[in-house]
Amino acid sequence: MNKKDIFITxxxxxxxxxxxxxxxxxxxxxxxxxxxxxxxxxxxxFTLIFSNLTIxxxxxxxxxxxxxxxxxxxxxxxxxxxxxxxxxxxxxxSKQLGPYVGLIITNCIIMGRAEAxxxxxxxMDSVIDGLxxxxxxxxxxxxxxxxxxxxxxxSLFGWQVLGSWWLKWSVMVMAPSxxxxxxxxIWLINDHYYKVKKG
Amino acid sequence: MDISPIVxxxxxxxxxxxxxxxxxxxxxxxxxxxxxxxxxxxxxxVIFVLTITCALNWLVYYYLLVPLNIIYLQYIIxxxxxxxxxxxxxxxxxxxxxALYYTLGxxxxxxxxxxxxxxxxxxxxxxxxxxxxxxxxxxxxGIGWLLAIxxxxxxxxxxxxxxxxxxxxxAGISLIVTGIMALAFIGFSGIxxxx
Numbered sequence: 001m002n003k004k005d006i007f008i009t010x011x012x013x014x015x016x017x018x019x020x021x022x023x024x025x026x027x028x029x030x031x032x033x034x035x036x037x038x039x040x041x042x043x044x045x046f047t048l049i050f051s052n053l054t055i056x057x058x059x060x061x062x063x064x065x066x067x068x069x070x071x072x073x074x075x076x077x078x079x080x081x082x083x084x085x086x087x088x089x090x091x092x093x094s095k096q097l098g099p100y101v102g103l104i105i106t107n108c109i110i111m112g113r114a115e116a117x118x119x120x121x122x123x124m125d126s127v128i129d130g131l132x133x134x135x136x137x138x139x140x141x142x143x144x145x146x147x148x149x150x151x152x153x154x155s156l157f158g159w160q161v162l163g164s165w166w167l168k169w170s171v172m173v174m175a176p177s178x179x180x181x182x183x184x185x186i187w188l189i190n191d192h193y194y195k196v197k198k199g
Numbered sequence: 200m201d202i203s204p205i206v207x208x209x210x211x212x213x214x215x216x217x218x219x220x221x222x223x224x225x226x227x228x229x230x231x232x233x234x235x236x237x238x239x240x241x242x243x244x245v246i247f248v249l250t251i252t253c254a255l256n257w258l259v260y261y262y263l264l265v266p267l268n269i270i271y272l273q274y275i276i277x278x279x280x281x282x283x284x285x286x287x288x289x290x291x292x293x294x295x296x297x298a299l300y301y302t303l304g305x306x307x308x309x310x311x312x313x314x315x316x317x318x319x320x321x322x323x324x325x326x327x328x329x330x331x332x333x334x335x336x337x338x339x340x341g342i343g344w345l346l347a348i349x350x351x352x353x354x355x356x357x358x359x360x361x362x363x364x365x366x367x368x369x370a371g372i373s374l375i376v377t378g379i380m381a382l383a384f385i386g387f388s389g390i391x392x393x394x
Contacts, residue, residue, distance in 0.1 A: 021370045024225035025314050069282065076275045084271060099321035102274050106314040108226045174385060175220045179378030183371045190366030 003128050010117075010132035016109045017140040017182075018189045023109035026100050027137065028178040031145040034157045039093050040100065041138025043082045045131065047104055051075045052118040052130035059119050071114045072105070079104045109137060144181050148172045204335035206391055207328075211339025213387040217315055218347040219380060221322075224315030228348050229373055231309070238352035242345030244306040246338065248288065249316055252281045253337035256320045257330055277320050285311050315344055350380060 016022045023044075030040045054074050055062075062070050083101045086094040094101065104110065113133050118126040149155055152172030154162035171177050190196045202210075217223045224245070231241050256277050264270050289307045293300045310316060319340050323333045354376050363372050 021229055022226060024229065025222045025318075028222040028225070072278055072282070073275065076278055080271060080274055083274070098325055099318055102321050103223075103314050103318055105274055105278060106312055106317045108312065111312060171382075174381075175222070176378045176381040176385070178222070179374045179381055183367070183374035183378065186371045186374070187364065187367045190371070191364075194366075196365045 003125070006125055006128050007132040010113075010129045011136035011139075012193075015136040015140070016112065016133055017137055018186050020112070022112055023107045023137060024182070026103055026107055027141055027144070028175075028182060029100050030097060031141055031178055031181075032148055032152065032173055033096075034142060034145045034149050036093060036096055037141035037145040038138070038157075039086070039090065040097060041134070041141050043079075043086070043101060044104055044107065044109070044137055045134030046082055047075065047078045048110055048113060048130035048134045049127055050078050050130075051110055051114060052126040053123050055114045055118040056121060056123040056126035067119070071111065071119075075110050075114070076105050109133060140182075140185070143185060144178065147181055148177060152177075202332065204331045207332055208335040208339040210391045211336050212343040212346065213384065214391055216343040216347060216384055217319060217340040218344050219377070219384045221318065223318040224313050224344055227309055227313050228344075228351065228377075229370055231306075232348055232352040232355055232373065235349070235352050235356065237306075238348045239345070241306045241309065242341075242348050244310055245313065245315060245344050246341030248281075248285060248307070248310050249319060249341040249344075250334060250337045251288070252284050252316055253320055253323060253333055254330070255280050255284060257323060257328075257333045260324060273324070277317060281316055281320075282311050315340065347377075347380065351376060 010016075014020065017024070017027055026040060026044075030036045051071075051074055055071055058070075079102065082104065083094070086097070086101060113129060117129045121129070146156060149157075150161065151169045154160060154166040154168060169177075211217065215221065218225070218228060227241060232238050259276060259280055260270075260273060264273055264276060285307050289300075292307075319337055323336060328336060351373060355373065358372065358376075367375070
C-alpha cells in the first residue's frame, strides 16, 4: 500500500468511530463545544502519531508476553505530556476536559491502532496511519460538536452566529443529544458512503 | 466536599450515571450487550473491580503519590494498579471459586481497558472525595453501569426481529436506545446533584 492509500483507509474507509465503533466515550463527552473538540482531537492526533511511531520502532524488540503492558505504558507517557502541556498553556480548557484527557489512555482507538497497525508495520507507515486515524476521529468530533454548539449555544467556536432571538435548545447541551447525533451520523454514513442495503 | 456517602451512592446510580451522563465504558457496553447473561456477567465484574481498584487507587494516590510529590505520574500508576488488580483477581477467583471463574473469568481481561474503571478513579481525585465517599461512589457507579447495560441488553433482545433501517442496525440503534434511556434518566436529576 502506498502512503496515500494508508491515509485514506485509516481516516475514512476504516474510520475508527463510525466504522469500528471505537473511542465512543470521549467522542460523546467533549463534543458540547467545538473548541474543546478541536483541542481533544489534536491531543489524540499527537498521542496516536507518537505512540504508533514508538511502538513500531521497537516492535522487533518487544517480547509478545509483555507487549500489551509496554504499549499501555508508552501511550500513557505521551498522554501525560499532552496533559501537562494543556495544564500549562490552556488551563481553562484543561479544566473543562477534566478526566477525558487522561482517558485518552484507555481510548480503544489508540490501543487498537497500536495492535492492528503499528505492531506490524514500519515506523513511517505507522506515523501516516496515526495521522489518518486521528484526523478521522477529529472530523467526527467537529461534526457532532458543530451541531451541538450551534443549537445549544447559538455559536460556533465561541463566536455568536445566531442572534439573541435564538431560543437555546438545552437538550443539545445535555448527554442524550450526543447519543442521538452520533447515531444519526452513523446512519447517514452507512446509507450514503458505504451504501448498505437491506439483505 | 461533604456530601454524605449514602447520597453519593444513589446519585452515582441514577442522577449522574457513569454511562448515561459521563459516557464512560461505552466500548464494552455496545459490544457485550447482545445477550442478557453476558451483560450481567460483565456488569457484576465491573462493580467488583471498580470498587476494589478505586479504593486501592485512593490509598496509592494519597499515601504514595502526594507525599512523594509525583502526582504527574498518576495516570501510569493508576493503570498499573488496575492491570495488576485484575490479574490478581483472576488468579484468586480461578483458584478458590472455580464456578464463579467460568461466568466472570472471560470478562476480567476486558475490564482492564474499560474506561469506566479509569474514569471513576480520575473523577474521585478531581472531586476530592474522602475514602468512604470514594467507595460509595465507585460501588454506585458500578451498579449504575450494570443497570444501563442490562436495560440495553433487554431492549436489544426485544427489537432484534423488528424492522430497522439497514444503515441503523447494530451500533446505530443501540445509540438511539441509549439516548432515550439518558433522556429518561434526566428525570432523576432534580433529586440530587453531585457534579
